[in-house]
Amino acid sequence: MLKGLLGLGRNAEGPDSGKPHGKASGASARDLARQQLIDDIGTFLIGNDLDISEANLTAAFGICSGSTPAVAQKYTELRAEGHPVTQTWIDEQRGGTSDTIARIADKLDRSLEDFASTSRDARKTAAQYSSEMQVHVEKASEMQEREEIRNLATLAMAMLERTQHLEQEMHRSEREAAALRRRLAKARRDADHDHLTGLPNRRAFEGLLTRQYAEAERRHEALSVAFCDIDNFKRINDIHGHDTGDRVIQAIAGALAKISDDNCHVARHGGEEFVMLFRGLDKVEAALRLDEVRETFAKRSFVNRQSDEPIGQISFSAGVADVFAYPSSRDALKAADVALYAAKAQGRNRIVTAG
Incomplete structure (x- = not known):
């Protein structure tokens, strides 16, 4: 994709816009194409002031390489309309993937439940059959005077052993299915939470917004949403390192979480951005409540733990x-x-x- 299409975003242009790349004259066409794709991805991310994350790299690759033509077309239309490429826009393009994964997880959960139920029924049937056969085997064992009876008793004993083995196997399969369902449930819980802050993530927030929207609409209650973003976060990372940056993210997450309750919810939307939902508050009331957090947080003083160097004021906008x-x-x-x-x-x- 042409650099003229990629270079503009929150900043005026990418850092390497219009500069030659100094490729060796003997480079193959394949090498040149690969280098150009890498350049385009970098220009896309830096030019639009996006974090270098796995999700953003995947999105940038899809747009620059054309491997996701639908998203690439949306990007072209967005730029033609003069709108910036934001983290929110990037995340929206990934929404379909999250929905697909959720559907697959639901289907797997149902399949495991069906398998566990089938194994449970089979085990109960085998247990009942084994119990009845045990009675006949004991009777046959008491009547072994004739050779035919002895042969029948031996055959019945073999059938009983196989039935008991089948019962054990069904019980094992039932336990394995239950264990898989527990792991799946844990994976789904983990998928809904941000590991750095412990807050719900974007995926979980979308489900919450859908539920709260329907409930607030039914009860004729106000509902407000807010986007919060740490100010000058890139500078903090560049000067003090990513460990300090993570600490700042955790600190703001904690400050926002303190005002959370049944009607106020906060989630990490991605990078240094958070999203909040206020039920029962209009936008002015929500802004006032959020502004109290902003003002209190801006008064705090942070220090780089490794160097003891003051970081200075840390604030956020919303x-x-x-x-x-x-x-x-x-x-x-x-x-x-x-x-x-x-x-x-x-x-x-x-x-x-x-x-």
Whole structure:
């Protein structure tokens, strides 16, 4: 894909835009194409100020290589309309994958339950058959005067042993199916949580938003959504390292989680970005509540634990939108994201309401 298509995002242009790459004259066409693809991926990520993460690299590869033509076409349309490529937009393109994985997990769970049920029924049948056969074997063993009876008793004993073995195998299969279901349940719980902060992740938040949207609509309650983003986070990582950056993410996650309750929910959306849902609060009330957290947090002082060097003030910005003021919850999320960019443009360390 041409660099002219890729280079523009939150920043004016990528750092290598328009510069020659100094490839060796003897390089093959394949080598040149591979180098160009790597350059395009880097330009896409840096030019749009996106984190170098596995998910973003996958998205960038799909767009730059054309291996995901539908997403590449959406990207072209987005750039033609003059809109920035944001982390939210990238994550939205991955939503279909998460849904597919969830459907596969549900189907696997049902299959394991069916298998466990079948094994359980087979084991019970084998146990009942084994019990009845045990009675006949004992009777035959008492009547071994004739050779025919002895042969019948031997055959019955062999059948009993095989039946008991089958019962044991069915019981083992039943236990294995139960263990697999427990592992699947744990994997699904892990898939809904961010390991760094312990907060729900984007996937879990989407399910929560769907449920809260329906409930708030039914009860005619207000519902507001907010995007929060750590200010100048890249500078923190560049100067103090990723361990300090992770500590900052955890600190802000903890501050936001303190105001969480049954009607206020927070999740890590990706990178240094968080998303919040306020049920029963309009956008102004939600912004005020979030602003109290912002003001308190901005007064804290952080120090690099490895060097004891002061990090300085750490703040975050946020955009808040009224969910029911838009045609869908997805549109409300986009409005909150736009308001977040407005907060950044106005100097950061502030809360801006959409509209």
